[in-house]
Amino acid sequence: MACSRPGSRVHGARGTTPNVDRALVNRARGEYLEMPCLSLTATQAARLWAMDAPTCAAVLEVLVTEGFLEMSRVGTYRRVGTPTRPEDSVS
DSSP: OOOTTTTOOEEEEGOOSOEEEEEHHHHHHHHHHHHHTTTEEEHHHHHTTOOHHHHHHHEEEEEETTTTTTEEETSOOEEOOOOOGGSOOOO
């Protein structure tokens, strides 16, 4: 992916990635880089980053599309390659 200027927008190929402010994506990525085992639901992420739900969902979708995050079986977003924790498994 090409470098983006602060405040620029993320555009996906053929409209598959939502139009999201790159600063918001970088902020969310930074949280996951600071806390490698961070695992958040979309609601928790929106609260942590003080975003409305649609914006947060778009930010998470960008990070998933870029291969940085994945969604666990219980619906939490975590960095790709994060070891599975017992609370992430469905009983």
